[in-house]
Amino acid sequence: MKIQKVTDETRVKAYALLQRAFPSSDYETTLVKKLHENGRPMHEWVCIHVGKVIAYIAFTNAYHGNELCGLHLAPMAVAPDFQKQGIGSELLRFALRQEAIKNQTLFVLGEPGYYQRFGFAPCTVPICPFDNNNAHFLSMRNESTVSFVVGYEPEFVPLAIPPRPKTKKRRLR
Template sequence: MKIQKLTEENRAKVYALLRSAFPGSEYEAGLVQKFHENGKPVHEWVCIHTNKVIAYIAFSNAYDGNDVCGLHLAPMAVAPDFQKQGVGSELLRFALRQEMIKSQPLFVLGEPGYYKRFDFEPCSLPICPFDKNNAHFLSMRNNTTTHFIVGYEPEFKTAAKPPSPQGKKRR
C-alpha cells in the first residue's frame, strides 16, 4: 500500500472509487470532478494497492467572507472491500502530517466518534451551513471567536445534487 499525491492519470480511478464508496450518489464524484475542471486549489492524496486506488482524501479552502480561514476535509473515501481495515485512518493520519495541512485550521462535517480520534473537536464557531446546530461539524486548530457562516468552494453547491429518496412511482 502506497500513499501519494493524486496524479491526473488517477483522476478517473478516484471518481470510480467515490461512486463505489457512496453508492447511489453522484455528489462526491461530481464535486471532485468539478474541482479538477475548475482548477481549484485542492490538496489530494490517494492510497494505491496493486495499482488500484483504494482510498482518497481531499482538503479544499474554507472561507470567512472572501478570506481563506482554513481547510475543509471533504470528501474522504475508502473502497468498500478495504473499509474497516484502518486504510482511511492511515490516509488521514498521513494527510494531517503534511506541511500544507498541519499548520491550517481544519473543518470537517462528519461522524464525531470517528474524527475525534484524530483530535478534531466539536465546534460551535464558525457556523456550518450544511449542519443544523453544528452537531456533526468538527474542527482542529480553530481559534474562531467571531460569529460567521463558514464558506465552501462554489463546487459544493454546483456538483450533482444528492439523490432524493426513492419512493413508489404513481402511474
C-alpha cells in the same frame, strides 16, 4: 500500500473509487470532478494497493467572507472491500502530517466519534451551512471566536433539484 498525491493517471481512478464508495449518490464524484474542472486549489492524496486506488482524501479552502480561514476535509473515501481495515485512518493521519495541512485550521462535516480520534473537536463557530446546529461539524486548530457562516468552494452547493414540470391549472367550476 502506497500513499501519493493525485496525478492525472490516478484522478480517473479516484473518481471510480468515489462512485464505488458512495453507490447511492453521484454527489461526491461530481463534486471532485467539478473542483478539478474549475481549477480549484486542492490538497489530495490516494492510497494505492496492487495498482488500484483504494482510498482518497481531499482538502479544499474554507472561507470567512472572501478571506481564507482554513481548509475543509472533504471528501474522504475508502473502497467498500477495504473498509474497516484502518486504511482510512492511516490515510487521514498521513494527510494531517503533510506540510500543506499540519498547521492549518481544519474543518470537517462528519461522524464526530470517528474524527475526534484524530484531534478534531466539536465546533460552535464558525457555523456550517450544511449542518443544523453544527451537530456533525468539527474543527482542529480553530481559534475563531466570532460567529460567521464558513464558506466553501461554490462546487459544494448541493446539486439543484430539477424544477417540476409545469402543469396546467384546472379551474374549479
